[in-house]
Amino acid sequence: MIEKCSTLEATESSELLKSLAMNQIPMPFVVVDKASKITYMNPAACKWARKDLKEAIGVMCFSLFPSPDCTLEGRPVSEAMKYDRTVIKQIRVQRGNEMVQTDFTAAPLKDDKGKVIGGLEFVVDITDRLDAESRAQQLRMEILELSTPVLSLWDSILCIPLIGTLDSKRTQDVMEKALVRLAEEKARVIVIDITGVPVIDTMVANHLIRMSSAVKLMGGDCILTGISPATAKTIVHLGINLSSISTCASLSQGLEKGMKIVNKERGTQ
């Protein structure tokens, strides 16, 4: 491609190629002097600022590209010129009436002796990228949602098989789902099976204890099952106090315990 270009334009001066390229860079590009006054900007920048190049020259760059995220001194271009380095920041920049999320890159502009004589600014609109990220995040949430079902194990007994790590967000979701089901179905016992939880640390244990307190406040009981020897060891070694939760080694023992509670209250034991 480059080769073709250079052969095609061999008769033209490289200056023309440079100016063609400069004018067609699709992202706004601004050159400023040391006082942050605009000395050049490309057509994309003119379009962003809704100004002709003539009108823009001599104007302070921050008045054409205002951002609520920067103080006057803390602007990327001032930082780039002051410390002679490239600065990339994720900031909002105003375009017409809207605020646009951007990756704002500023670099020092130096003369042939290496002395800083101004700055370069590049603005990349990352709205689409952020939207894609938030969609991906939402997708992750949906997968998470699917990964923690609340099952009806037996009459008045619900079961949550937990698989994977348990962070506070997930605990929150599982807890909310479990409590809503508990209320809807007037269930009495929730069995939480942690066979699929690889590591139980103090934080995870605290989440489980909180879940159990919530179930108790609503009038149910929580039984923790699927405790492997390794998990039991960790719990004791970390000094975690699980005495407020009823625990069992296997799911079937937990179910049996749950059925005892339910039957006892029905007087059908």
Next chain:
Amino acid sequence: MEQIPILKIGPVLIVTIQTELHDRKAEELQEAILRRIQKTGASVVTVDITALEIVDSFIGRVLSETARMAKIMDTRVVLVGMRPAVTITLLEMGLELEGIDSAIDIEDGLKKLGFELRKIESPETRSERETMLAGEEAPDYGDD
């Protein structure tokens, strides 16, 4: 201000909060429950809070104190029907309702207590109590 009714069925007092509870009303309810316990010698009070959309630290304190006060008078208080969102919010605030027993609904609450009462009652009194729970005795509406 309208009163929150306290129904008496056998040894059980049934309180159903159906209105928004403001602070003074919560304190009045506490007073009314304790007086009713003294008057009737009830062994159990169920407080149904299904209708409460929020329980903040003040209402939480009043409920938990009522339970502890009743306990000193040898009466158990069972909180019934706390909503999931209310439960989670209380825990997030870091509140623990000390001294409170809970049940998912009144029926479940009575079942839980029924078991305990059965343990200390002879078969005769048990059947007597069950007839009462079946509704032969007309409920006595709160008058205080």
Next chain:
Amino acid sequence: MEMIEIHIESDIVRARQAARSLAESLGFSILSKTRVATAVSELARNTFTYGGGGSMKLEKISDRTRVGVHCIFVDKGPGIEDIVKAMTPGYTTGKGLGFGLSGSKRLMDDFKIESEVGNGTRIEVIKWK
């Protein structure tokens, strides 16, 4: 925007109902609605009990990606001498569990408190949907 005066005890209920219905109109989940209403109840009680009355400004707030409920509580009461202490869970100078301020901070996303002894207290909170 809505201004709610907090001068008598039943204003606490009005404040939390207003916050709840704003959250509802913005499509908050049941849980988040409950969080907002509970925190507002705590803060309105704080204004009423400790600030000797005041007001709550309630409005919708939004940025590029989200909407939220924004409340500002202002009183001209005695102010809080030691904010760090007042924010400690379980600390109280009155009749409460001492979870009013710390609890509502945990329930909301943003929590800003300014207080000057003799000049009152201003608490600003935001809950995003």
